[in-house]
Each structure stands twice: as C-alpha cells, then as structure tokens.
Amino acid sequence: MSGIADEILRITGGGRQISPFSSRPGGLSLSDAYRVTAMLNRKREERGEKRVGRKIGFTNRTIWEEYKVYAPVWGYVYESTLHDLSNTASLSLAGLAEPRIEPEIVFGLTGAPDPEMDEAALLSCVEWVAHGFEIVQSIFPGWKFAAADTVAANGVHGALLIGPKQQIGLRAPEWRKALSAFEVDLLCDGRVMDHGHSANVLDGPLSALRHLVKLLACDPVNPALGQGEIVTTGTLTRAMPVARGEIWSTALQGLPLEPIALRFD
Template structure:
C-alpha cells in the first residue's frame, strides 16, 4: 500500500468527518512500520497546506483500556497549531466535525529542551518547562472504533483536537519530584455533574513522564519521523477510559495529588 496515497485518503476522511474500512482488513500485510511512513506523509500534506506541527500525542498508554480496543501497545501522532487550543474552565469546544469523537482527560507537557535517547526519567523531567491538564478529543475514521494498531497509527494516532488548560511553569525544585508527583495524581471525570470514571497518573505507562520516555525510545529507531525538540508539547494519554461525546454535554475533572486545576468544558 502506498503511504502517500493512504495519507491523502486519511486526511480527506478527517477533514470530512467520514469513515472507511480499516487498512489492515484490505491488506493484512499493512504493518505498524508502514503506518508510521503514513505519519510522515500525513505531516508533509498538512505542512504543505499551511499547518504547523507543534508536538505529539501519545495514545494507548493506559493499559487498563487495551482490552476494550484490542490494541496492546502505545502509539503516537503529531498535533498541529490547527488542532490545539488553550481553554479556560467553562469554555465551549467544537468537536462535532470529528468522526465518532471521544473525550480523554490527559496530562500535557511542554518541553524546555531537546530530549535524547540517553536520558533517564529524571533527566526527562528536568527538561519539562511546564505542565497542564487538558482534554484530547480523539476520533476514528474506522466505524465503531474497530481497528488494529497499524490503522490507529495511520489515522494520525487518532488525534482530533487537544484543549489545554492553564499551564503551570515549573521550578527546578518541582522538576525534581515531577515524575513521582504525576504518577501519583488522581483524577475524577464527570459527565453532566455525575462522576463517570476515575484514574491515576500511573495508568499511563507508570506515569506521564514515563510515557514520554517511552516515546523518546521509540523515535530513536524511527528514520522517517523527527525526535523530540524544545518547544514541543506532548499529551501523554488518557488517565481514564475514553467516552463518546455529544453537543450540549458538560464534562469536568477534579485532580488531587498535584497542583493542577481540573477542567470544565461544554460540547458545542
């Protein structure tokens, strides 16, 4: 299967909110490596039309949801200046254009310096300039969220939109305990005022900094996609299960164990 042609098809589907048969059902040989070649082509298409890659999303870091989706390893995709927005509590967000959107409460990290494969978790934590809580809205161009891991990667890592709450600039002291602090946080996700799920930071590959370390190691072996650089933002995976959303709903979070505010958004 041609990576450039697949990327064009994927982008058309994302833009139009349409869906299609998974690539792995058309060609059983379509692999994860093939899909990351699509990632590079998809990024080139989006850059060519004026979009700017500003970071990454890491998906399927939460091991507790692997059985639900039949995907048993993390993935990643690019995020863009056109798909990321800062939000304040109570803001309305528009995601109805996405195919089958779902909400994911996540920890978002801002890189103050480049990340290299020789770095350990504590060194990576020392490279974080700011931390925030955000909602990623993921999408599936494959009906019913039925796919294999290669399909997820080819679909831009399932990224739809990322809404980032208030950013906390970190002191050197806070960076020294950041990995442990983020691993131990707890979160409650509510839908229209009713708690629908709970999670902990350790759900995402033992913690958000650990998830970022995993991505750095993956990118070391990738010759088509760039390493992590200063200035990028990274959203590290859902802390709870992901839930379908509809216009008119209110979604909110409460966070404990780390100095980050929860978020409230209304689906427009």
C-alpha cells in the same frame, strides 16, 4: 502508502469514516503505518498546517483489551487542533467521527530529550506541565481497527485543549513525585463517569514521555522531539463518548493543577 495518506487527508475534518487499511488486500504493517504518518504530516504542512507537538495514545493499559491495541502509538498535534481552555469554554463536534474525551497530562518541552535520559533528567527538558483534554476520533466505524490503522490515522487525534500551565522551575523533585502518584475523576454534567490514576499511563506521565522518546529514536522517517514541542501523554481514564450539550470536567487529587471543564456544541 502515499495513497493511504491522501485518502486520510481527504476525509480529515469531515466526520467521514472508511474501512480499516489493515482489513484491505495487502493489509498495513506498523512500520509502514509510521511511514504514512510522515507522509501525512508532510502533506498537511504543505497545505499550511503547523506541527506543534505529539500525542501519545494507548499508554493506558486498562483500555488495551477494549481496542485490541496492546502497545502505545503516537501522532502529531497541529496548531489547528490545539486550543487553550482559558480562551475556549466550548468545542464544536462538527467534523469529528465518533468523538471521545480523554483527560491527560501535557508537557511543554524546553529542551530536546535524549533516549538515554532517566526520568529525573527527562524532567529537566520540561518547562511546564498542564492538565488537558484530548478529543480523539475514529475514522474507522465502531472504533474497530488494528494498531497500524490508528498510527496511519495520526493516532486518532482530533483536538487537544490545554488548561493552565504550571512552570516546573526549581520544584522538579516535587513535580516528579506528584506525577507518579495522583488521581483524577472524569465527570459528565457533574456525574463521575470514570476514575483514573497516574500509574494508568505506563506507570506515570514521565514514563510515557520516556517511551515516546525511545520510540522516536528508532524511527527512520519521523523526527525526534525538539525544543518547544507539546506532548500529551495519554488518557488517565477510559476514553468516553461525548455528545453535543454535555459538559465534561475533571477533579484532580495529589497534583497541583487546576481542574478543567469543556462544553460540547
């Protein structure tokens, strides 16, 4: 497993692709893949990278059949992959393998969630909410892989770009209601490419967060969520391929967050 982590580390950021580990002799189980996740994180931290949060992938049930992955997975977000859209109008696609864009809801944690919390209690651990884009990539050609491969590849995470943050404050009941019933359009160069809604991500972003908390409670090698971590909850639409020169944007309905836009270089 350490060899798998080393192989992934060598190609990270280079836009290179490799054969899926699940298709190699001996294969790769999901539990072993999360051990690779822990090893890869340790190696990235040893070379100076700072872990700042998590990404949840495949929370959107409408894309499960497309990728042949039938349950959510997660990966780490690093300071080096995190961007503030107020300071970043564009993103270079250099070093990303078959990149795709995902409109997501992002939480900033003010406390450590407990797996026994319901969604109302879980929201008390959230300091702010934002709209963002996750740029995902596939180090496996053609986006063909098994669930264990995506886990080992850090949840296919490439970059996370976050829009303006809104504090939860005293408006938790309003936020909880809004987070369960909003819609989003994903546009490329002004043309709607896909439409999504909150229920796509395990019935809502808070449900996705709760699922992650429970997953981590059963994980013997990766830490639970902690105060100050960022969690992006999964794509609200299909993950769409992107290319240099395109401008992607969103339009939200039913959620008091600003739309976001990003140009690819």
